[in-house]
Amino acid sequence: MATINELKQDLHIEANLMGNPLRFATTWGIFSPREIDSGTDLFLRYLQVKDDEVALDIGCGYGPIGLAIAASAVKGEVHMVDKDFVAVEYANKNAEMNGLSNAKAYLSNGLSSVPKDIEFTTVVSNIPAKVGKEMLSILLHDVHQQLAPGGQFVVVTINGLRQYMKRNFIEVFGNYEKVKQGKDYTISRCVKQ
Template sequence: MEEQYFTQAPTSEHHYQEVSLDLNDVHLTFKTDNGVFSKNRIDYGSLALLKAITKSADFVSGILLDLGTGYGPMGLYLAKTFPDHLVHMVDVNERSLQLAKENAKTNQIDNIKIYESSCYDNVEEKFAGIATNPPIRAGKTIVSTMLKDAFDHLVPGGQLWAVLQKKQGAPSAKKLMQATFGNVKVVAKDKGYYILQSVKEA
């Protein structure tokens, strides 16, 4: 069976590549490898989510969490765009985390904290914002946990931002976020991707 990107310790042979992200005058380069999510290019859903967050007039200030960071494109972009914010970047995949650390050095970004966590298992902080492009292939239970348990890891007024494709569960994610937070907004729709936002009301 083919190794998945949410494997904790990938054993596939290394095949390093470089991909880049250009958005809103921010240019970043990333080293990628076999056994990680979206190794050939920055995932379109991640880009759509970053576009929506950076366009938002009411985006939060405070500590942020990139939940399921992969090799780091979302977390490092947020850290570069919001240099006064500390960005926590977590993933279950050890190879992804090593790449994220290398990519932080390459792009000279240090307002970050990168560590291993399956969902929120090793996450102790409460955040002003949580952004996630959840690993759909890991199954509905994992995705639901990432969305539902965000509530307990946000400060009052904190925001959860998530991107999912309509055909891969966006409608059910929207219902779950509404049930958990009492509110949900479709901030944008972009080529079949839904950008969803919920706020933990004070």
């Protein structure tokens, strides 16, 4: 059994994400501290980004998705937001540890604190099952407003939310694409027309 002092030490993950070897410091109390969760892993195997992407990662946690994008989009920039200050602290620490100066994390409930003048080319999220339909509605409309024409919104959800995402993507964006469905997770994508 680990002592309390041992439990308070950072955990460390090394992973190859989107072809980039990345290192992460994590801690208990943020999502999936021991390993890259299977939804994120599936998501990053199918996500397509350009090297000059202006991306937003909503609910970034300690940063695996946002930093994988930053490592692939070397001419781009990545905004990572989370409503948990510990997650934001670790996402920034991990950006620095991986030398990714094109990524930064900050506190925001959805897009509430994201500068309104930024047009994103890609918005991503590993949407928690318990997000609630009100928050999801706010997210969808805010993302639609800040996506550049032709920009993509790509999410990974548990399979149980697949039809819900499809309905809402079609309602707000007018389109929906199921990128990949795994055993437990589905990757859904829509494009701003």
